[in-house]
Amino acid sequence: MKVQEVMERAGIMDTGRAVAYIKDALEEMNIISETHITTERIDITKDQRFYNYPKDMIKVLDIRCKNHLNVDDEYRSIPRMIGEPLRKDADGD
């Protein structure tokens, strides 16, 4: 469906505002039901605890690490900690 058809169905004439709301709708939609997914691989660096999420990320679906509980170079889902470990990161974050 084109943007024009969305505008006609909604009965609106203002293109700029309609496009802004359509973008909001697509984001909201991806939080409820994923329409587009992708995977990003990041280097794990010794003694670096914090890693940035990709800029275009709307919702995390899975976090995996290489060789997590396996020796076959498989990427497996890692569990989420409840609370933080007692050992803090060296950079103080």
Added chain:
Amino acid sequence: MATSKEYAYYIKGNKVAIVQKDWTFSGGQTLSQPGLNDLGSQGALLWSSPIETIADGLEIQYAYSPTYFINETDDKNTAIDTYVSLGGLLKIIDQGDDNYSASPESLSDGSYIVLKKAGKWNGLHKVKEAGVGYVTLYTTFSGSASVQKSFEETPELYYNVDVLNDEADELDIPRYLANAVVYYVRAKYAEDVGELDMKEYFMREFRRITEKHQSAKKKGTYRVQGFSLMR
């Protein structure tokens, strides 16, 4: 052979914290034990920041918003290797000195690019300026102007991109979900004019269609895969 590791994560602000169990599994019949200083309440001291560097060690699967469409996936440049801050904006640099303002990229002020395999810079960016060996983007970045930071992987720069910004653009979602978008837009317009009952009605329809589409993708009963300690 690779060694087995044990990781976990937690969220802090807009970042993901990766921690690793600082403990080596013993091999053969040799049992290794933690030292006295390693023991804490419930073994909490065993968890620390990653104890070794692993290339491509972390994999994040995520959903993103389809506000752009890559026309030709072959139209990409993989020569970008570093980035700096230029007046608070992100400047991506190609040490090989490709000319990004000339064909085939032909980037100029107002063009759009999509970066992939670029870590935190993944996604759509608007170009401010392009030239020999660099592209300056409107994306804000607070960092050093002189020390170039390297991308962890070889980023892919897609330059044949159609951005959702005019009436002729096609929504890259199924037609059924596009009906939900219509309801969302109606809800927002109703909210703007203070028609809150209408807004709630349209938002309910938006969620109904979206969830219905999601549940329509499943068939049959669920089967749970348990871990070794789960019955």
